[in-house]
Amino acid sequence: MRLALVTGEYPPLPGGVGDYTRELARALQARGHVVAVWTDRRGGEDAPSSVPVFRVVPRWDARAWFALGRSLRAWGPDGVLLQYQAAAYGLGGAMNLWPAIARLWLGEIPIVVVFHDLRVPYLFPKAGPLRAWSVRFLARRAKGVIVTNHEDEAVLRAAGIRFLRRIPIGSNIMPPSDLPPPSTARARLGFPGDLPLVGFFGFLHPSKGFDLLLEAVAMLTREGAAVGLVHIGATAAPSDPSQRDYAAWCRRRIIELGLQGRVWETGYRPPEEISLAFAAVDLCALPYRDGVSFRRGTLMAALAHGRAVISTFPRVSIPELQDGDNIFLVPPDDVKALALAIRRVLGDPDLRLRLERGARMLAKRFAWERIAAQVEEVFQSLSQRLQK
Structure with missing residues (x-):
């Protein structure tokens, strides 16, 4: 499969979501998939890597929709994995709407959202209940949802999210085999x-x-x-x-x-x-x-x-x-x-x-090979559903 990973942060910027995306991309690639990462323009020049990185997003607002849409359509993914953590997108709400809008460019290509937590975005002053609604909207408009922990799974199941999988994260810092005393x-x-x-x-x-x-x-x-x-x-x-x-x-x-x-x-x-x-x-x-x-x-x-x-x-x-x-x-x-x-x-x-x-x-x-296999199964299940 050709899998596109979208993230609000990516190395060399420090951050758990970015590190997770890097490790998952490597593990999916090791399983034979063609993988690339889409993110914003922060971080400067990327170090040589087997995983291509497209820094096409100027800001995580409405401009991100168009930048991602055009670039992803040109690349032609079989599936998109959106890493969601409100803080990684500057607490804005544009990416909460993106799976619904992305159909203009990607058609029925499945977008799966990985919720790293359920923290709500800021949106705008006095947004109130709209903040929590935007997270539920994102979950409902995605073709599939992955949560990383038991607590978030319980919340989203109670909200009626159906195609939901719990897949844990792995360590973003892998110890060498010869740690010193x-x-x-x-x-x-x-x-x-x-x-x-x-x-x-x-x-x-x-x-x-x-x-x-x-x-x-x-x-x-x-x-x-x-x-x-x-x-x-x-x-x-x-x-x-x-x-x-x-x-x-x-x-x-x-x-x-x-x-x-x-x-x-x-x-x-x-x-x-x-x-x-x-x-x-x-x-x-x-x-x-x-x-x-x-x-x-x-x-x-x-x-x-x-x-x-x-x-x-x-x-x-x-x-x-x-x-x-x-x-x-x-x-x-x-x-x-x-x-x-x-x-x-x-x-x-x-x-x-x-x-x-x-x-x-x-x-x-929580080995990355095991995590990548479970993510692969999510997209395989979605592909079978779309073919019926």
Whole structure:
């Protein structure tokens, strides 16, 4: 099949949706499909790649409809996979309408939407209920819908979306086969060799609870525990400038809590250096305020690197997560419980080893080859339906 992937962000811009698109494109290509990516003009010149990238979109407004329509029609896809996250499109609503409008150029070529989350776009002041309506409209006008997690699946099924599949995301940072031991990783990154280190991965956003983790580390420090914190990766996504205010507040909070010299930031780094930072920490704490979810690429990366993960109870049941075996769960927004969990996992080598082994086993479910095969099945099913 000739498959076109449309995304609001793409490397070298940092961002989970862009990284997902790149990895999925590679995996689909490895399965024998002809794949290309369509995005906007940000990011500059693309590095050499087997996956062509068409940077044809000037802005994610009505102009995107015409730019995508003309370019896609000339390329001639058998199917289009639209990556949807409102923030990646600047919180505008133009792409929520695109599957309905794209028929002018693409006819009955199936458009499948991958919802990375169900965050509503801003649209315009006082848009109110129109914001949620625009997300449902996008789901209904697509030929097929893919969600990445149990929570969004429940919401869209309740909204009456029929051709709906749940396909998880994989890790956007794939660990090398020869990760160095922690001592080597720490020496290369300039981290202290004898201090227990907790890792946090991803952009700083209130929903990810980095401020809660700061409070927990400060609580442990006041109690005399030796522990440090490493923020792995970039601070804010280019597609969501609102994150910068939260990041600035967190930096001020580090000073207020007296954590200078206890918190390290790697900043944006190439994948091999991100993997090095994962190797350097003793565990990963991801205290999501809205509960752990398989839509979180930060979780997938921690699992793929075989880290012991502390996170928060999910909003809906996720049978694959086994508390105490492949993840350690605490209530959301509970600093004391988070601090106690960090102390327990750091102080119990057997528990930490069990969590690391469980993480590696769980990560096998999210291999890109497996994800690409499921996406392929979606388009094959749609093709059979259209032929009837």
